[in-house]
Amino acid sequence: MASHLLAGVDVGGTKIAVGITDTTGRLIAARRESTAIESGDHVISQIISLLAAAINDAGAGAAPSVIGIAVPGAFEQTSVLWAPNIIGWQHGIEIGRPIATALGATVSLHYDGHAWVVGEWWRGAARGARNVALIAVGTGIGGGIILDGRLHRGRVGVAGAVGWWVADWRQAASERRRPDGWLESVASGPAIARAAYRATPEEAFRAAREGDSAAQMAVRRAAEVLGVAAANIATLTDPEIIVLAGGVIAGGADLLLPRIREIVSSEAQPQIASGLRVVTAELGEDAAWLGAARLAQLQEGDA
Numbered sequence: 001m002a003s004h005l006l007a008g009v010d011v012g013g014t015k016i017a018v019g020i021t022d023t024t025g026r027l028i029a030a031r032r033e034s035t036a037i038e039s040g041d042h043v044i045s046q047i048i049s050l051l052a053a054a055i056n057d058a059g060a061g062a063a064p065s066v067i068g069i070a071v072p073g074a075f076e077q078t079s080v081l082w083a084p085n086i087i088g089w090q091h092g093i094e095i096g097r098p099i100a101t102a103l104g105a106t107v108s109l110h111y112d113g114h115a116w117v118v119g120e121w122w123r124g125a126a127r128g129a130r131n132v133a134l135i136a137v138g139t140g141i142g143g144g145i146i147l148d149g150r151l152h153r154g155r156v157g158v159a160g161a162v163g164w165w166v167a168d169w170r171q172a173a174s175e176r177r178r179p180d181g182w183l184e185s186v187a188s189g190p191a192i193a194r195a196a197y198r199a200t201p202e203e204a205f206r207a208a209r210e211g212d213s214a215a216q217m218a219v220r221r222a223a224e225v226l227g228v229a230a231a232n233i234a235t236l237t238d239p240e241i242i243v244l245a246g247g248v249i250a251g252g253a254d255l256l257l258p259r260i261r262e263i264v265s266s267e268a269q270p271q272i273a274s275g276l277r278v279v280t281a282e283l284g285e286d287a288a289w290l291g292a293a294r295l296a297q298l299q300e301g302d303a
Contacts, residue, residue, distance in 0.1 A: 007054070007064035007105065008293030009047055010112065010285070011035070011071055013085030013139030014189075014247075016043070018050045019289045020058045023297065025123040029057035032285060040088025044095050048102045055103070067099065067107045068296030070115035070288045072140055074158060078109060085140045110295045112136070112288055113160045114151055116281075117144030119291030120243050124282040131239040134281075135162055135230060136288070137248040141184040145237055151295075163188070165229045183229055187222035189248045195221065205252040222248075223256045227263025234268040234276055245281035253280050 005028070010017040012035060019030035031054045036042040047069070055062055073083030078096020083089040096107040117126070117134035126132040132146035141163030145152045152159050163184035185191055189201035195218035196204035207215035230242050242264070249256065261278045268276065281287055 005058070005062055005064040006293035006297050007051055007067040007103075008115070008289035008291070008296070009051065009067065009069040010115065010288035010292065011043070011047070011069065011083075011086060012112075012288075013072065015285075016046060016050060017285050017289050018047070018054050019286060019293070020054050020062060020064060021290060021293050025290060025294070027286065027290070028062070029054045030286060030289075031057070035086065037087050040086070040093045043086060043088065044093075044098055047095075048099055051099070051103055063103070064105050064293075066293075066296040066300050067103065067105045068115070068289075068292030068294070068299075069095065069099070069107065069109050070112035070292040071095075071109055072112045072142060074156070075109045075111075078107060080109070106296070106300060108296045108299050110292050111142070111144075111153075111158045111161070112292075113142030113144040113158070113162075114153065115144075115288040115291035115295060116142065116245050117146060117160070117243070117291065118151060118294050119283055119287035119289075120245065120281050121146055121291075122294050123290060124287055125243050125279050126241050129240045131237065132241055132243065133230075133233045133237055133239045134160075134243040134245055135226065135233075136246040137187060137189070137226070137244070138246040139189055141188050141246075143233075145233075145239075147237065162229055162233070165232075183225055186225050187248075192218050192222050192248065192252075201248050202251055205255060208252075208255055219252065219255050220259065223259035224263065226256065227260040228267065230260055230278065231264045231267040231273075234264060234272050238269075238272050239276065241277045241279060243279055243281050245283075245287055247285070249280055250284060 017032040100107040143160040143162040165183040196215035198204040
């Protein structure tokens with residue numbers, strides 16, 4: 001039975017989510033907690049601890065054969081080269097080997113935007129589609145693209161990293177060391193909170209709903225740049241569906257989604273915009289770890 005189980009890990013700037021699933025995508029056990037801030041090694045230990053707890057929750061004989069880890073940055077084989085939102089992962093760190101040694105499974109790394117889109121494509125909002133674009137908005141912003149029924153990885157393996165989308169070229173060019181013109185610097189959770197003069201995006205959304213003008217302006221700006229990004233991605237890739245995912249979307253969909261849809265409808269290529277669905281994710285915090293598990297399964301050829 002163990003050989004038919006998969007494990008996935010979603011490493012985010014504010015939380016780590018792990019889970020155990022079978023080869024059909026049925027959730028068996030899941031755990032999550034805030035991301036350790038002490039060091040990169042603490043994050044690795046935390047991943048091992050969370051996976052061990054999830055395996056224990058799954059019951060006797062439930063050890064997975066493969067573990068997929070979704071990382072928010074660049075990697076090579078089992079080492080993270082650069083993940084700016086994870087403390088201690090900015091200058092290269094080996095994470096696959098210690099996890100494989102501790103848990104006795106094959107470990108593979110995957111760009112988290114790809115894990116998000118594969119999770120929603122496999123078991124979530126994009127089931128059955130052949131062309132999908134996903135934008136995940138949380139502490140950072142990532143994304144992924146499915147073209148003609150295949151994940152588009154790109155030349156260096158991070159295709160869809162839409163957080164780097166230039167939202168304001170003049171501002172980005174003038175502040176290269178602190179580029180406030182990028183999509184992530186305007187529409188991520190921390191960016192929305194900062195622009196709304198609040199501590200968290202949740203507080204910013206609450207204030208916007210209560211009529212606070214600064215919060216409303218911050219949320220509207222985020223929705224507009226996300227809408228423009230989604231419209232451009234739609235025109236470029238001609239998907240059947242665009243999925244908006246991540247904690248920021250989950251917490252503020254009522255405020256963000258109408259404006260995003262309006263911009264996609266009016267600004268994407270007209271024939272593409274017609275019939276294009278712009279929806280929120282179905283899998284919530286399970287999407288990225290589930291997609292990472294699926295990618296690990298496919299990499300092992302156990303599809």
